[in-house]
Every structure is written in C-alpha cells, then in structure tokens.
Amino acid sequence: MGGSRRAQPVGRTRVPIWAGYAACLWAAVFAAMSFYWALGGTLGLRTIGTFAQSRDATFVALLWVTGAMKIGGGLVALALVRPWGHRVPRPLLLGCAWAGGIGLVLYGSGNLLQHALMAVGMYSVPDAIGSTTAVWWHLLFWDPWWIGGGVLFSIAAWGYTTRTRN
Secondary structure (H helix, E strand, C coil), rough: CCCCCCCCCCCCCCHHHHEEEEEEEEHHHHHHHHHHHHHHCCCHHHHHCCHHHHCCCHHHHHHHHHHHHHHHHHHHHHHCCCCHHHHHCHHHHHHHHHHHHHHHHHHHHHHHHHEEEEEEEECCCCCCCCCHHHHHHHHHHHHHHHHHHHHHHCCCCCHHHHCCCC
C-alpha cells in the first residue's frame, strides 16, 4: 500500500479535536444569532417567544451579553485544540469546558422536558413563550441545539483531558 500514514498513539483519537472546532463553530453561530437580534434583526425571533419581540432594552442588553459569552465559549473550545490553549492553566480551561458542556446539556434537557410537557398539554404555555408554535420550535430546534452544544463541549473537554494527562 503506497504512501505513508502517520501513526496515532494508542488511546488517542482525532474525534475530540474535531469536537473542539465544532463546539467553536456552534458558539460562533449562536453568538451571531444573538448579535443579529440585538442589532434589530427579526428573522427567527418569533421562535423564541413574545419576550424577544418586545425589543425591551433589558432584553437587547441581554442579547449583547449572551453573544459575548458565546464568543468566550468559542474561545474556550478553540483553546482545547489549539497550541495557544496550553498557555491557559489546565484546571481553569477544563473547569470552564466541563462546566459549559454539562451546564448546556442540563439546561437543554430541562427545557426539553418542560417544553414536551407543554406540547402535550400537561403544562400551560406561559405568556412569555406565547404560542404552541414557539413551544414546538423550542422542543424540536432550540432545546436540541443547547444539548448538542453541550455534548460537543463535553467531548472536546474529554479529549483535552486525555491528551494533556501527564
């Protein structure tokens, strides 16, 4: 078989490396949506509830803050897979990555359960969500989006943990 193939050390995999890049992309897309809405964009705004459509100054400020936090999360994900990430203290980087990953999974899962109960009529739809259409958007898109991001961050954190053990 012609060509050389770079050997991978036993017990290491490339999956956690791509997961770090994927988590960064997830965060960047999510941040872009927040910034778009903060700047006055309306596409997709109805899918997150009536509170978002009010253009309340507090909500707009929240969009800017969460957008910045998402950018920060993307930088954490990149730090897990790029050489410059080794300049960040390992416990701090892993603490942020694991907390983010687990937190996102728990947040998305809790919301998924709550929205599922709303969708089947066991729990009333709050005015802040506004409609069953928004509930279904949460159930089928937003909640899995949060969970998916959490899974990506967790895989990236696990990969960094295994790659940087002494």
